[in-house]
Amino acid sequence: MNRKKIVHIISNFKIGGAQKLLLDLINNSNKSLFDVSVISLYNKTNNSLANEFEKADCPIYYLNKKSGFDINIELQLVNLLRKIRPDVVHTHMAGLKYSIIPLLFCKVKLKCNTEHTIIKENYTNIEAWVKKFAYKYFNVKPVGISNCVSESIKKVYKVSDIKTIYNGINVEKYTHDGERIIDEKNIKLINVATFLPDKNHEFLIESIKILAEKINNFKLYLIGDGKLRNEIQKKIDYYDLGQHVILLGFRNDVNELLVKSDMFLMTSKHEGFGLVLVEAMAAGLPIVATEIGGIPEVVINNQNGLLVSCDKPRLFADAIEKLINEKSKYKTISSNNLLRAKKFDIQNTILEYEKLYLEVE
Structure with a gap:
């Protein structure tokens, strides 16, 4: 059985709940079933959690994103995704916002995004529009870290196919x-x-x-x-x-x-x-x-x-x-x-x- 290729895309490795979850996912993944890679949109972060990512047994790519819109990020993501050819792309934080265009040019079987916070009803910035499009028209599956988060996704983005997966610890x-x-x-x-x-x-x-x-x-x-x-x-x-x-x-x-x-x-x-x-x-x-x-x-x-x-x-x-x-x-x-x-x-x-x-x- 061929291992499924999983690519995680996250903003950075600053200390936070999303980063802790991702670190646990890659450190405890079933190596016989999954081949995991991680893409950080920004450059290396100097903290203890970032050091733990460096020790992880998987490839990590840093895209060194500049502030604001950075066309190079889109191009780098297209090239990386075409090189890795993942079965699954799992995005966190701002990962979906910056990967939605590259994903249009890459055939990926499953796209999912974990929402780590409650979505506010007045959430009307560019990221909100991207997520609404991704969830409703581009088959990106939203995952809420609690029922409360999942309900906010349903209410704000008008989608019903939501999976709730609670965060965990060792x-x-x-x-x-x-x-x-x-x-x-x-x-x-x-x-x-x-x-x-x-x-x-x-x-x-x-x-x-x-x-x-x-x-x-x-x-x-x-x-x-x-x-x-x-x-x-x-x-x-x-x-x-x-x-x-x-x-x-x-x-x-x-x-x-x-x-x-x-x-x-x-x-x-x-x-x-x-x-x-x-x-x-x-x-x-x-x-x-x-x-x-x-x-x-x-x-x-x-x-x-x-x-x-x-x-x-x-x-x-x-x-x-x-x-x-x-x-x-x-x-x-x-x-x-x-x-x-x-x-x-x-x-x-x-x-x-x-x-x-x-x-x-």
Whole structure:
């Protein structure tokens, strides 16, 4: 049996959910069935995730895209696709926007695109028009990373043939041994998110300010970086929360930090899935999160954590306090999360994508 040739096209190897999914797909692909290649539209990125791509056992092509429209990208993609002659082209992020024209000149049996975020109804830029054409008239199959994302694809692009495949993680990497017990003298809260408006760090700091008025023996560790980091640091300083909130920046040891923590907090205003929620679950962490987007598909309220509106910081602070004080509820949720995380193991995700690829005759 000839191996099916799979080509993934993605914008870049910056740190993000789409890139993590792609790395897992290529590292865990069935080599006896699939011959995988990856095309990055932009040049090499200097970070730990990009280094992992370099170690992957598959060809990687960098097209060094310039900002704005770059005709050379189209020409390079045509030449590469004609050279590789893939059975499947799987696009991520801006991959579809830039590959739609080259795909018109290359015979590909299956074309699919993973949508990693909820599509907004006022989404009217060039990428939206490209995707609408691709899904309705060019047989590109959309894949949503949650039911919420899939529903947004259906609503905005007016298509019905959508496949939902949940993102996944290597659950064993985050496993916590033994029963979780909070050290009430040193409570460790953790948040992992890029400092961007959608991640709602300002709301998180407002909640922590309220929590600090009632509880003193805790620390919140913020993992990540981004354009709003300095602004959030100023807010921490303004509220005199330096003894409670610690910014650790980008870290390569997130799995270890999760295992050492007591509770995970997510305050996003928009979230298609929230892969880090599954990472927290696999570490046995109870979760307090905002009830938006795909989050309720991952975190079932009162079973895997507590869900709160994204504009009510006092209720968010109350939810944290509730899990700290109610020891039996904390332990039950921790145990539930160790079990639920297995639903989102990366092997399940890979199996679903490979089923999709094997639809090619």
